[in-house]
Amino acid sequence: MATDSHDHAHDHQPPPDEDGPLTYYQTMEIAVRELLIEKGVFGADDVRAAIEAMDARSSARGAEVVAHAWTDPAFKDALLADGTEACAQLGIDIGPTRLIAVENTEAVHNVIVCTLCSCYPRNLLGLPPDWYKAKAYRSRVVREPRAVLREFGTEVS
Incomplete structure (x- = not known):
């Protein structure tokens, strides 16, 4: 097992977390996706497979x-x-x-x-x-x- 010998103490603050609140469209995408899964149009595994195919x-x-x-x-x-x-x-x-x-x-x-x-x-x-x-x-x-x-x-x- 490799060990990290780098000392992570730095003289600066970490960069701010860039994640902000969800946008209207992000909220709508989540809502529609969850509704379609709930209604059985497709399953969570189908969504996961589609995302993995896109990432590949x-x-x-x-x-x-x-x-x-x-x-x-x-x-x-x-x-x-x-x-x-x-x-x-x-x-x-x-x-x-x-x-x-x-x-x-x-x-x-x-x-x-x-x-x-x-x-x-x-x-x-x-x-x-x-x-x-x-x-x-x-x-x-x-x-x-x-x-x-x-x-x-x-x-x-």
């Missing part, structure tokens, strides 16, 4: 789609024409999302960001990273995309 998604699915487009020109054309349908061809159900795929070229390099709500194709890429949802990132990538891409290691002239 990763960007590997998206990488599979991109790799397939790199190696199969017909699939690439289908992906650029209708991303949702192309994913379905690979057996990937991305849910109600309408996936629009774009191609980077020598003349055009795309950066994708939702400036309104940080929507993200979770069924294809898993949970979004926290930075993607941050308002600071969303607004900055619109104002200075090259600088943000440079910070991620991509230099665009």
Whole structure:
């Protein structure tokens, strides 16, 4: 068994607990979920399984789609024409999302960001990273995309 030899005594206060009261929508989600369980529409195990399935998604699915487009020109054309349908061809159900795929070229390099709500194709890429949802990132990538891409290691002239 490993032991932690780090002394956790610090000269500063711990950060404040960020949990606040539940929002209206969080309260409504809990109420509706509990009512649906009570009425037998689905069970708590179904909810748990759905959450575990969502948490298990990763960007590997998206990488599979991109790799397939790199190696199969017909699939690439289908992906650029209708991303949702192309994913379905690979057996990937991305849910109600309408996936629009774009191609980077020598003349055009795309950066994708939702400036309104940080929507993200979770069924294809898993949970979004926290930075993607941050308002600071969303607004900055619109104002200075090259600088943000440079910070991620991509230099665009």
